[in-house]
Amino acid sequence: VTVSEPARSGRETRLLALVIVIAIAALMLLAQFRFPGVPERPVVVPPPNALDRLAAQGSYNDLGSFISALAERLAPSFVVIDTVIAPPAPSGNGRRGRSGSSPVAIGQTLPTRLASVRVSSDRALVYLPANTRVMAVAGVEESKPDVVADAGRELALVRVSTSPEAGSLFHASPGLVAPFGYVLVIEGARGGPSTRPAFIGRLDDVEDPAWAAPIAVIGGASDVTPGALLLSLGGKFAGIVVRSPHGLAIVPPRALKPIVAALQAPKSAALPRRSLGGGGSRF
Amino acid sequence: MARPRDSRRREIGGADPLDRSLGAPAVSPLAWALSALTTRSALGLAPSLTPAVIFLPLGLLLGPLALGVLSPLVLSRLEAVVTIALSVLGVLVGVALGRELRAAWPLLVAASLESAATIAIVTAAAAYFGPMAGLPLDVPLLALAFAFGLCASASSATSAHPDSEPAADVATRVADLDDVLPIVATIGVVLFLRPVSLLDLSIALVAPIVAGLAVGALGWLLFERAESGTERVVFVLGSLSVAGGTAAHLGVSPLMVGLTAGVFWTLAPGRADRIVQDDLQKVQHPLVVLLLLIAGARWVPSMAALWWLAPYMLGRLAGKVTGAWMAASLLGRGRDSFSEWTEKESRPLFPSDLAAFLMSPGVLAVAFALNFQQILPAGAGTVLLSTVATGTAVFELFAVFLLPRWRRRGV
Numbered sequence: 001v002t003v004s005e006p007a008r009s010g011r012e013t014r015l016l017a018l019v020i021v022i023a024i025a026a027l028m029l030l031a032q033f034r035f036p037g038v039p040e041r042p043v044v045v046p047p048p049n050a051l052d053r054l055a056a057q058g059s060y061n062d063l064g065s066f067i068s069a070l071a072e073r074l075a076p077s078f079v080v081i082d083t084v085i086a087p088p089a090p091s092g093n094g095r096r097g098r099s100g101s102s103p104v105a106i107g108q109t110l111p112t113r114l115a116s117v118r119v120s121s122d123r124a125l126v127y128l129p130a131n132t133r134v135m136a137v138a139g140v141e142e143s144k145p146d147v148v149a150d151a152g153r154e155l156a157l158v159r160v161s162t163s164p165e166a167g168s169l170f171h172a173s174p175g176l177v178a179p180f181g182y183v184l185v186i187e188g189a190r191g192g193p194s195t196r197p198a199f200i201g202r203l204d205d206v207e208d209p210a211w212a213a214p215i216a217v218i219g220g221a222s223d224v225t226p227g228a229l230l231l232s233l234g235g236k237f238a239g240i241v242v243r244s245p246h247g248l249a250i251v252p253p254r255a256l257k258p259i260v261a262a263l264q265a266p267k268s269a270a271l272p273r274r275s276l277g278g279g280g281s282r283f
Numbered sequence: 284m285a286r287p288r289d290s291r292r293r294e295i296g297g298a299d300p301l302d303r304s305l306g307a308p309a310v311s312p313l314a315w316a317l318s319a320l321t322t323r324s325a326l327g328l329a330p331s332l333t334p335a336v337i338f339l340p341l342g343l344l345l346g347p348l349a350l351g352v353l354s355p356l357v358l359s360r361l362e363a364v365v366t367i368a369l370s371v372l373g374v375l376v377g378v379a380l381g382r383e384l385r386a387a388w389p390l391l392v393a394a395s396l397e398s399a400a401t402i403a404i405v406t407a408a409a410a411y412f413g414p415m416a417g418l419p420l421d422v423p424l425l426a427l428a429f430a431f432g433l434c435a436s437a438s439s440a441t442s443a444h445p446d447s448e449p450a451a452d453v454a455t456r457v458a459d460l461d462d463v464l465p466i467v468a469t470i471g472v473v474l475f476l477r478p479v480s481l482l483d484l485s486i487a488l489v490a491p492i493v494a495g496l497a498v499g500a501l502g503w504l505l506f507e508r509a510e511s512g513t514e515r516v517v518f519v520l521g522s523l524s525v526a527g528g529t530a531a532h533l534g535v536s537p538l539m540v541g542l543t544a545g546v547f548w549t550l551a552p553g554r555a556d557r558i559v560q561d562d563l564q565k566v567q568h569p570l571v572v573l574l575l576l577i578a579g580a581r582w583v584p585s586m587a588a589l590w591w592l593a594p595y596m597l598g599r600l601a602g603k604v605t606g607a608w609m610a611a612s613l614l615g616r617g618r619d620s621f622s623e624w625t626e627k628e629s630r631p632l633f634p635s636d637l638a639a640f641l642m643s644p645g646v647l648a649v650a651f652a653l654n655f656q657q658i659l660p661a662g663a664g665t666v667l668l669s670t671v672a673t674g675t676a677v678f679e680l681f682a683v684f685l686l687p688r689w690r691r692r693g694v
Contacts, residue, residue, distance in 0.1 A: 012635040016604050023601035027408055030593045031415035036586065069359075073661035164419075164585040173351050234356035 071195035076165035078193035079124045082111040082136040113188030114227045119167040119260050127227035128156040148263045157263040174253040175232025179203040186229040213255035217246045336679045342579020353580040367527030368570040370541035377545020378556050379459040393610035394460035398436040401602030406432035408598030422663040426475035430655045433465040434671045435599040439645020454640030469536040491535040495543020498526040506558045519562040578649045588669035595674050607638035643682040644675045
């Protein structure tokens with residue numbers, strides 16, 4: 001269809017104006033929907049200054065830069081949990097030790113900071129040893145944290161601040177920890193998760209009825225502690241370090257996922273009880 | 284006055300058969316049926332799908348979120364390749380700029396006006412939308428909003444063949460040149476990120492230009508002295524590796540380093556620009572594909588990326604329309620002058636035609652996002668890349684499916 005130029009010019013001017021008006025109106029309308037995100041403001045990390053990279057750096061600097069970049073990228077997947085050792089409850093009160101701890105006594109002990117890994121947008125998995133309870137969760141203002149624990153395996157799901165990072169690291173393909181190699185260790189710290197490399201020596205796979213998949217027992221002396229989260233150097237989640245009857249062991253994601261699923265399930269459908277007392281208990 | 288031109292331009296300054304042919308194989312019954320059913324490009328002559336639509340999802344499939352072929356370790360090791368690829372794109376834009384600078388500088392002014400309008404509108408839209416919707420930010424708002432604006436300003440005009448009509452020819456050349464301003468303005472993102480001293484500012488401004496000139500001089504001295512074609516290719520690729528490596532080492536934009544080198548090779552005496560363009564044709568498409576695959580593999584679904592799509596896409600739509608309006612007004616001032624930049628008969632340049640052609644973002648939007656991912660902190664960089672990659676795919680599809688109808692009504 002041929003349209004005369006003045007007619008087309010006037011019509012398309014109206015068309016173009018209409019596009020702009022609709023775009024602005026739609027933007028203003030969509031801006032009314034609040035983002036369901038985290039309440040706290042993330043830390044602003046300044047970029048390096050220009051020409052910083054001209055300075056000569058040693059190989060340790062390269063290692064540090066690599067870990068720094070990886071830690072920054074993966075930080076949203078981890079939440080720091082403050083835990084305290086709960087003193088034994090007075091005998092004869094009929095309550096379980098952990099839930100019956102005195103607040104005054106708890107307040108007098110120093111908190112231990114552990115790193116937890118997000119398994120969903122608002123839940124994170126943490127190692128919670130016996131006689132320990134969660135005192136605070138970074139970014140959550142709650143006097144009584146929402147914790148579902150598997151006391152037998154010393155693992156717990158903790159409600160954490162909502163994040164767009166919905167456990168993609170935990171649910172992605174697992175990282176491989178090879179014996180006699182380096183891994184990345186994620187630990188809790190005051191300002192957030194901390195990352196460092198650690199050398200792992202001998203690893204022996206052990207079948208343990210408490211876990212759905214073999215766990216890797218760390219041989220020899222190691223500077224990783226129970227509760228530490230391990231990543232492969234490629235940045236994939238490789239497991240949690242726990243105490244086991246065989247010694248310090250790495251529980252791989254394959255063994256953790258059924259436990260997480262059971263802890264996330266409604267209370268009535270919780271994990272079938274096992275010899276180690278694996279039923280979920282909410283406190 | 285019509286001027287002879289050595290080649291039909293596509294996005295990023297050179298002949299780009301990939302842009303034209305991908306997804307549109309030689310006429311076969313199946314292709315014909317598909318085309319008849321759904322896809323006809325802006326004039327019904329051009330490709331039905333552009334590389335971004337194919338390779339971004341393919342990258343996602345190969346990436347850590349799916350098959351894991353492109354693992355995080357592989358992606359981090361490909362960082363150097365990304366930087367070199369960005370410098371190659373910068374060179375191609377620089378070569379296009381150098382040629383148009385000689386031949387038709389009003390086109391550069393119009394293209395810069397168009398991209399400036401898009402940058403301003405998208406930046407304003409993002410700066411308004413972010414706080415209003417309460418989006419989490421780990422970088423200064425203005426830095427992120429400006430980065431979105433620069434990514435949105437890229438155009439490819441790949442939805443039509445440049446020879447198909449005068450408007451497509453002009454749109455293609457405007458699309459070539461509208462990448463110049465955002466490449467130069469990349470430094471603005473760094474300035475918005477943190478307070479800088481005058482010395483830092485001077486270094487950040489001068490370093491990419493000095494590096495680009497150094498690489499340009501290096502190539503200029505080497506290319507024409509090569510004793511064989513193979514040796515010449517080695518010199519070209521070596522110069523581009525130096526450009527990328529220098530940019531990465533200095534922490535400056537590889538696009539800007541490449542742009543400066545490209546302009547130098549075009550304006551300097553000799554055939555350096557032709558040599559570079561000829562030799563880059565051998566690596567341009569693999570690099571473009573690699574960039575898109577990497578961008579797809581780095582795509583991370585998140586609520587934040589979804590939320591930022593609103594200001595990015597709506598702002599870009601309004602920005603391109605406004606920019607095209609301004610550019611068409613400038614180029615069409617005295618309608619006969621429109622023929623000055625084409626070899627075809629005089630015909631008015633309608634803003635809606637120009638806007639329709641410029642709606643396709645092409646590879647450079649993704650390239651900008653990859654560049655900013657190197658500059659921004661990890662969280663913001665990933666959100667920016669995911670938003671821009673999604674927006675690019677949507678706009679490419681938009682250009683294929685909707686714009687032909689838009690334009691047909693007006694023709």
